[in-house]
Every structure is written in structure tokens, then in C-alpha cells.
Amino acid sequence: xERIFIFDTTLRDGExxxxxxxxxxxxxxxxxxxxxxxxxxxxxxxxVSSPGDFEAVKAISEKVKAPxxxxxxxxxxxDIETAWDAIKKAERPRIHVFLPSxxxxxxxxxGTDREKQLERGLEALKFAKSLCPEVEYSPEDASRTDPAYLxxxxxxxxxxxxxxxxxxxxxxxxxxxxxxxxxxxxxxAVSNIDQAVISVHCHNDLxxxxxxxxxxxxxxxxxxxxxxxxxxxRAGNAxxxxxxxxxxxxxxYFKFHTSVNTREIVRTSNLVSRLMGMPVQANKxxxxxxxxxxxxxxxxxxxxxxxxxxxIIRPEDLGITEHTMVLTARSGRHALKDKVSKMGYDLDAxxxxxxxxxxxxVADKKRQVYDKDVDIIVHDVIFxxxxxxxxxxxxxxxxxxxxxxxxxxxxxxxxxxxxxxxxAEGDGPVDAxxxxxxxxVGAYHKLEDFQVKAVTxxxxxxxxxxxxxxxEEARALGRGSSTDxxxxxxxxxxxxxxxxHYLLRHxxxxxxxxxxF
Numbered sequence: 244x245e246r247i248f249i250f251d252t253t254l255r256d257g258e259x260x261x262x263x264x265x266x267x268x269x270x271x272x273x274x275x276x277x278x279x280x281x282x283x284x285x286x287x288x289x290x291v292s293s294p295g296d297f298e299a300v301k302a303i304s305e306k307v308k309a310p311x312x313x314x315x316x317x318x319x320x321x322d323i324e325t326a327w328d329a330i331k332k333a334e335r336p337r338i339h340v341f342l343p344s345x346x347x348x349x350x351x352x353x354g355t356d357r358e359k360q361l362e363r364g365l366e367a368l369k370f371a372k373s374l375c376p377e378v379e380y381s382p383e384d385a386s387r388t389d390p391a392y393l394x395x396x397x398x399x400x401x402x403x404x405x406x407x408x409x410x411x412x413x414x415x416x417x418x419x420x421x422x423x424x425x426x427x428x429x430x431x432a433v434s435n436i437d438q439a440v441i442s443v444h445c446h447n448d449l450x451x452x453x454x455x456x457x458x459x460x461x462x463x464x465x466x467x468x469x470x471x472x473x474x475x476x477r478a479g480n481a482x483x484x485x486x487x488x489x490x491x492x493x494x495x496y497f498k499f500h501t502s503v504n505t506r507e508i509v510r511t512s513n514l515v516s517r518l519m520g521m522p523v524q525a526n527k528x529x530x531x532x533x534x535x536x537x538x539x540x541x542x543x544x545x546x547x548x549x550x551x552x553x554x555i556i557r558p559e560d561l562g563i564t565e566h567t568m569v570l571t572a573r574s575g576r577h578a579l580k581d582k583v584s585k586m587g588y589d590l591d592a593x594x595x596x597x598x599x600x601x602x603x604x605v606a607d608k609k610r611q612v613y614d615k616d617v618d619i620i621v622h623d624v625i626f627x628x629x630x631x632x633x634x635x636x637x638x639x640x641x642x643x644x645x646x647x648x649x650x651x652x653x654x655x656x657x658x659x660x661x662x663x664x665x666x667a668e669g670d671g672p673v674d675a676x677x678x679x680x681x682x683x684v685g686a687y688h689k690l691e692d693f694q695v696k697a698v699t700x701x702x703x704x705x706x707x708x709x710x711x712x713x714x715e716e717a718r719a720l721g722r723g724s725s726t727d728x729x730x731x732x733x734x735x736x737x738x739x740x741x742x743x744h745y746l747l748r749h750x751x752x753x754x755x756x757x758x759x760f
Contacts (some may be wrong), residue, residue, distance in 0.1 A: 247490060247499045248466040250442060251277050252286040253485060253515055255315055256302075257474035260521065264742050266718050267299040268625065269518045274303045275619055276514050276587050277310065277471075280507040282483075284311040286339065286468075290329035291322045297329050304333035311335040313379065318342040327374040337377040337407070340367050342395055344382030346389065357392055364396070365403050372404040377747055379407035381444070386412040386422060392433040393425075401439045407466060408439050412455055415448025416476065423458035430463040442466035445481045447473060452481035457489060460499065471515040471529065472523055484508050484529040484561075500713035506562040510587060513615075517622060520709050520720030522694060529556070535563065570617065572606035579617070586614070588621050597624045605705065608726045615698045616705050619724040623734075634658060634744045635684065637737045640729065654679035656737065676733050680740065688712040688740055695728050708735035717746040 253271055254277075265549055270288070277285050285307065292298040304312045313335040314326035320338055330336040342364040343349060349360045364380070371378045380400040385393055397408050410429070411615070413423060426443070430436055443459040443466070445452040456467045472483035487503045494500065514528040525532045535558050545552030570578060577596075583590060590598065601620050606612050607752075636657045644650035652667045652675035653701050665682035669675030673693070681687055692711035697704040706728035710721045719742035723734025 244494070244498050244500045245465065246462060247486075247501050248283040248442075249441065249483065249487065249501050249503055250286065250313070250466050250468040251280075251282040251285040251310075251470065252444070252468050252480065253470040253474060253483075254299075255275070255286040255288050256444075256468075256476065256480055257419040257470040257519065258288075258646075259476045260474055260519065264746060265299075267295065267302060270299040271302055272588070273308065273515060273518060274307045275589065276327070276507070276511050278307050279504065279587060280511050281502050281504045282310055283466075283502060284313050284337065286313040286315060287330070289315040291316065291319075291325040296381045297325060300329040301332075304330045304336065308334050311377070313337045313339050315339045315341065316367075316371070318364055320367075320370060322734060323367060323371045323374065327371075327572070330375075335377070336375055337379055338375045339379040339381065339409075340364070340371050341381035341383050341411075342367065342408075343384050344393060345384035345387040347387065348384050361396055361399065365399060368400055368403050368405055377406050378404060379409055379442070380405040381409040381411055381758055383411055384413040385410045386417040386425065387414070390425060390428055391432075394429055397429055398435060401433070401435045405439055407442050408441040409444055409466075409468065410459070411468075412446055412452075415446035415452065417445070417455050418449070418451060419454045419458035422455045423462040426459045426464050427462040436463075440466050444468035446475065447478040447480060450478070452479070453485045453489070456481040456486055457497070459470060460490075460497065471511055472521065472527070474515070474519060482528070484512060485745050488561075489531050489555060491560075505560050510564045513618065514587070517618070517707075517722065520711070520722055522696070522709060529561065570602070570606065570612045571610060572603055574606075575733040582614070582617055583621060586618060586621070588625070590625065591622070594625050605726065609704070613699045619698055619705055622722075623724055634741045635737050637680075637723075637730075637734050638662065640676055640679070640733055642675065642729065644672055644675075650675040652676045652679045654683060654733065656680065656683045667724060672729055673732050676729060676734050680733065680736055684740055686714060688714050688736075688743065691718065693732070695732060698724070706731040708732040710735040710739045712736070712739045712743060714743050715747060717743045718748060719743045 254273060258265055274285055277484055287300040287303045288296045290300045300314055312330050314330045316322035316326040316338055318683045324688045328339050349355055368380050382396050400408060441464045443464045444457055445455040467486050469481040469483040469486050471483050472480040487501050490497050490499050508532055523530055576599055579599055598621055601624055638655040638657050641653040649668045650672045651668045655662060655664045663683050665679050667675055667678035667682050669678050690712055694709045695706055698707050705724050705726050708731040719739050721735040721739025725731040
């Protein structure tokens with residue numbers, strides 16, 4: 244059975260979701276978990292885009308050892324040099340150069356012609372190859388590129404040293420049969436096709452990213468670029484868990500295998516969902532909350548008799564087990580440390596003590612602390628102390644409300660200047676708290692999305708809030724948790740404001756000129 248290489252781009256393409264803004268520590272935690280998942284390659288970021296992304300990619304390259312670490316670069320000398328500086332200490336570094344190949348991009352975006360575009364791409368590829376032995380080349384918008392010209396590009400970049408050639412369906416335009424035929428055509432038309440790995444990167448604008456990727460595999464592609472939970476720009480990308488589990492479950496049909504440790508899929512999905520602030524829909528394939536839930540009486544009867552009647556995937560294969568350890572305030576440091584370690588977190592002594600103190604506080608309130616509670620606690624502790632997102636710290640709120648009364652909130656925040664308070668009335672308790680926070684900060688933030696859900700099913704469950712706000716040209720997500728859902732909401736709103744503050748303060752860092760070669 245041939246191997247399909249899994250190239251995860253959650254940290255690069257997945258982070259391009261509007262409002263997503265992973266800091267270096269968050270990126271590192273996801274990268275370490277992707278390594279446990281045993282993906283073949285991690286596209287850690289776009290180093291030239293900002294100093295923060297450069298440092299995150301550099302840190303991942305130095306610490307994450309098993310997968311190939313990939314850095315994205317345009318066909319621009321500065322991009323390529325910066326990408327190499329970020330990944331050169333990786334055990335297996337790869338520079339990923341991209342340049343559009345479709346006429347609409349060549350003419351409308353670059354104002355040039357096919358030959359000049361190809362010449363530019365080859366020059367960039369050769370420069371990248373002079374720095375890094377492994378180079379991937381992507382003719383952007385390949386699915387809308389003239390097939391004959393695309394074959395010419397692929398043949399020449401392989402001849403110039405590309406070890407991987409990626410065929411992107413950049414705008415999700417392809418349909419499976421057509422995309423499969425395109426990959427098969429390249430296999431026939433490109434004389435040196437056997438000298439490189441052919442990859443695909445499919446977007447999900449028509450909901451066909453996974454289907455297009457599988458069609459490409461059937462026709463000769465041997466690497467799939469995908470993201471956890473299908474995250475990414477617009478409608479997202481091909482979903483890693485769907486690709487991997489389809490190949491595993493239908494090995495009778497596809498006759499391929501991957502290196503992915505599927506027992507880490509759910510854990511990875513949960514981590515990415517939480518840190519990106521993007522809840523997974525309940526009916527999402529493979530990792531959704533309802534993926535293994537059965538409410539129909541007929542289905543329940545069948546499951547009780549034989550799980551194969553209505554389940555084609557064993558929950559255990561995804562890391563879902565019935566044996567969840569429940570911790571209490573009497574569990575002690577050792578039990579908590581063991582739990583945190585098994586969940587994949589690498590905490591220093593100071594961070595663990597902070598987690599333990601928060602754990603005791605939560606345990607006193609709800610008696611039993613479940614895995615998901617611990618996950619939230621660890622996240623709150625280790626990510627709440629990062630400089631990038633701590634312009635303000637939530638301290639407390641007071642609320643006066645009642646039937647037929649306008650809620651009034653008093654909120655206290657702490658900043659470098661000290662502690663400040665402000666009050667406000669709102670249409671509801673949450674609205675009043677958010678307006679009071681804006682008054683403390685001295686700026687209005689538009690609330691674009693707000694969600695609260697219970698982490699576990701008990702009546703004393705911790706509430707996890709997710710907030711998306713925008714101000715000027717910056718948009719950001721925030722998360723917060725507490726056994727008090729109003730406090731969780733306030734924490735999430737403050738974190739979102741902090742991220743907006745950070746983005747506005749560092750906006751100039753992300754701007755860079757495209758000077759070409």
C-alpha cells in the first residue's frame with residue numbers, strides 16, 4: 244500500500260481566518276500536538292509577514308523534531324531569505340514558494356504574461372534551492388490554469404530542482420472528476436513527473452475540498468495539504484481528519500495509508516478549536532460532538548446489538564474512550580500533573596503551580612473536575628500571561644438587574660497604569676458588561692460574534708465563552724472560561740480587545756513591499 248503524505252497547514256492557511264491571531268506560544272502548542280499526531284509536514288507560517296510569525300516559525304523549527312517544517316514564501320528574494328532564516332535549524336526544513344499561474348492572476352494581478360511569470364518563478368525556485376535542499380513549488384490557482392501551460396510550468400520547476408510540486412485549487416473551483424483528470428493529465432504530459440512528489444491543496448468554497456483531494460490521490464497525487472477541522476480562508480480547506488479517516492476506513496477502495504496516529508485526532512481537533520476560537524459544529528464529520536451520538540430508537544437498538552450496524556469508525560481509533568478520569572480537590576498534584584502531561588501540555592514548574600491553584604479553585608466550586616475542565620484551566624493559565632495579549636486584565640464585575648429593569652454593570656480592569664473601573668447600562672447583562680469594559684478601555688468595539696457553551700454536562704459546569712470583536716481595520720477572537728458564564732463572557736471580551744490592541748499596535752509590522760527579483 245502506497246503512503247500518502249499529510250501536509251498540515253493549520254498554522255499558516257488555517258490561521259488566515261478573519262480574527263484568528265495565534266501568538267507564538269499557541270502556535271508552538273499546536274505544532275507539538277501535530278507532531279504527536281505524526282503528520283509528515285507542518286507549514287508553520289509565512290515568516291516574512293511579521294516579526295511575530297518569523298519568531299514563531301523559528302521556535303517551532305528548533306523544537307519540533309519529527310515532521311518536515313515548512314515556511315511559505317512568495318517568489319520574492321526577501322521572502323525566501325526570511326523563510327530560510329526561520330527554518331534553517333529544523334531537522335527537515337522546506338521552503339514553499341508560490342506564484343500564480345492562471346491567466347486571470349497573471350494578467351489582472353501581475354500585469355504580465357505567461358513566459359515572464361514562468362521565468363520569475365524559475366528564478367525564485369533556483370534561489371530557494373541554493374539555500375534549502377527541499378523546495379516545494381505551487382502554481383497558485385492551478386485548477387483555473389490552462390492545462391498545457393500548467394504542464395509546462397510543472398515540468399520546468401521539477402527540472403529546476405523542485406522536490407514537491409503542489410497543484411492548488413485556490414478558490415475551490417474544481418469538481419472531483421475534473422480535478423482528478425487534471426492530475427492524471429499532468430502524470431501523462433510531464434516527462435519528469437516521477438522526480439517530484441505531486442501534492443494538492445484544495446479549498447472548500449463549494450464544499451468539495453475533501454472529495455477533490457481524494458480524487459487527486461486516485462489519479463497520482465501523493466501529498467495532501469489540509470488543516471485540522473477544515474479551517475482556513477473563506478470556507479476553509481480540505482479537512483485533515485476527513486482525508487485520513489477516509490483513507491483508513493476505506494482502505495479496501497483506496498489502498499493507501501498515512502503515518503497519522505489517528506488516536507490523537509480528537510485531541511488535536513479540540514486544541515485547535517479552542518486556541519483558534521472556532522467551535523466545531525456538532526454535525527462535523529469525524530470530530531463533531533454528534534459524530535458518535537445516536538438518538539433514533541432504531542439506531543440505538545442496532546448499536547446495542549452490534550456497533551458496526553451504525554458506526555463505520557470505532558471511537559477508540561480517534562482517541563475517544565469511555566474511561567475519563569474525574570479529578571477532585573483531593574486528587575493532589577501528582578494526579579493533576581499526570582493528567583496534564585497525558586493531555587499533551589508541557590508546563591514549567593511555575594505554570595503548573597498556577598494551574599494547580601486554579602484547579603483547586605474550580606474543584607471547590609464544582610466538586611468533580613473533568614478532562615475538558617482541565618483543558619480549559621491549562622489554557623487560561625498558560626496563555627493569560629503572554630505579553631502580546633495582556634494590555635488589560637479582567638478583575639471583577641458587579642451587576643444590578645431584575646425583571647423590567649435595565650441591567651447596570653460595574654467592571655474593574657487592571658493595566659500597566661493600575662486599576663480602573665467604569666459602569667454602563669445595557670439591553671441585557673452581557674451587553675451591560677461589554678459596554679462597561681469599552682468605557683474602561685476608552686474605545687468602542689463592534690461585537691461580531693458571541694457564543695457561550697458548557698464545557699461539561701453537569702449543572703455546575705464551567706462555561707466557555709468565545710467573542711469576536713472589531714475596531715478600525717482589526718478583528719480578533721477572545722476566549723474566557725469560568726463557572727460563572729458572565730465572568731467567562733467578560734474575560735473573553737477583554738482578551739478579544741487585547742488582541743485588537745495588539746494588532747493595531749503592530750499593524751505596520753505586517754506590511755512589506757513586493758520588490759520581486
